[in-house]
Amino acid sequence: MSDHPESSIIRVPLAGLLAWLIPGAGHLFLGERVRGLIFLGVITLTFWTGVAVGSVQGTVAPHSRRLWFVAQLGTGGNALAAYMLHRVVAPESAVASKPTASGNWLSAEVGVHYTGVAGLLNLLIIIDAVARADGSLRRGRRSEVAGGAT
Amino acid sequence: MSEGILASFTSAMNLGGVARLLLMLPLCLSVAIVYKTIRLPHVEDVPVAALRLWITVLGGMCAVGVGLWLLFELMV
Numbered sequence: 239m240s241d242h243p244e245s246s247i248i249r250v251p252l253a254g255l256l257a258w259l260i261p262g263a264g265h266l267f268l269g270e271r272v273r274g275l276i277f278l279g280v281i282t283l284t285f286w287t288g289v290a291v292g293s294v295q296g297t298v299a300p301h302s303r304r305l306w307f308v309a310q311l312g313t314g315g316n317a318l319a320a321y322m323l324h325r326v327v328a329p330e331s332a333v334a335s336k337p338t339a340s341g342n343w344l345s346a347e348v349g350v351h352y353t354g355v356a357g358l359l360n361l362l363i364i365i366d367a368v369a370r371a372d373g374s375l376r377r378g379r380r381s382e383v384a385g386g387a388t
Numbered sequence: 389m390s391e392g393i394l395a396s397f398t399s400a401m402n403l404g405g406v407a408r409l410l411l412m413l414p415l416c417l418s419v420a421i422v423y424k425t426i427r428l429p430h431v432e433d434v435p436v437a438a439l440r441l442w443i444t445v446l447g448g449m450c451a452v453g454v455g456l457w458l459l460f461e462l463m464v
Contacts, residue, residue: 272431276421284418286397291411293400327398342400348411349400355415359422366426 246371253371257364258314264367277363285316285356292349294324296342306350312357312364320353416445 249268257264262278265271289297298320300307310317403411420441424434 273425276425276431276434280418280421280425284415287414289397291401291403294397296400323394323397327394342402344408345400345403348403348408352411352415355419359419362422362426 250368250371254364254368257367258312258360260315261313261360261363264364265370268367268370270370277360281313281356281360281363282316284359285310285313285320285353288349288352288354288356289320290349291352292346293342294320295328296346297349297353298324303350306354309354309357312360313353314360317353317357412449413446416449417442420445 253264253267255264256267260278261281262274262276265274265277267274291297298307298310298317300321307317310320417438420438421434424438424441425431428434428437
């Protein structure tokens with residue numbers, strides 16, 4: 239990977255975007271392989287465990303659980319895939335949904351918490367990826383200044 | 389087989405009793421792992437640190453639960 243400041247400026251938003259789209263991908267892009275794989279495994283597992291517990295109809299419901307859906311969107315690709323699944327499985331409840339699966343409301347609540355927490359954790363991971371990319375940008379500038387001074 | 393996998397995501401589990409409390413454990417573990425993976429400079433230190441944080445969080449939550457229960461018993 240190049241150390242030119244121009245390429246580092248591209249790295250910061252790209253790391254953030256990748257980290258949002260696929261949890262851990264931002265760190266993988268920055269060369270932090272183990273860290274990225276841990277994030278990928280933990281966030282994906284947490285999100286889809288929530289969906290499996292509460293069902294996709296009861297968990298990813300943008301109309302009846304708007305704020306939770308915003309939190310779930312933190313997982314990027316996972317949330318979008320789950321919403322697509324929701325639309326395929328129950329298109330009518332994806333458009334104008336009431337809380338579904340009344341008998342399983344408790345499962346849906348647990349599922350929503352899992353998926354929401356996964357999204358919020360991924361926000362922290364995005365911030366970390368951006369900070370690490372920005373740190374490498376600053377290091378690049380510092381070494382450039384130090385190189386210019388000598 | 390793919391229908392079976394799909395069905396596991398389209399039908400909710402029946403939770404009751406202890407199961408709903410036990411589901412707190414993996415969620416706390418996820419939070420502990422992510423937090424420690426972000427904070428620690430060396431990834432090798434993550435497993436032990438995350439385990440310690442997990443136990444601390446669970447212990448803290450249990451302590452708060454017992455405290456609130458005792459408060460409830462005293463007030464009612």
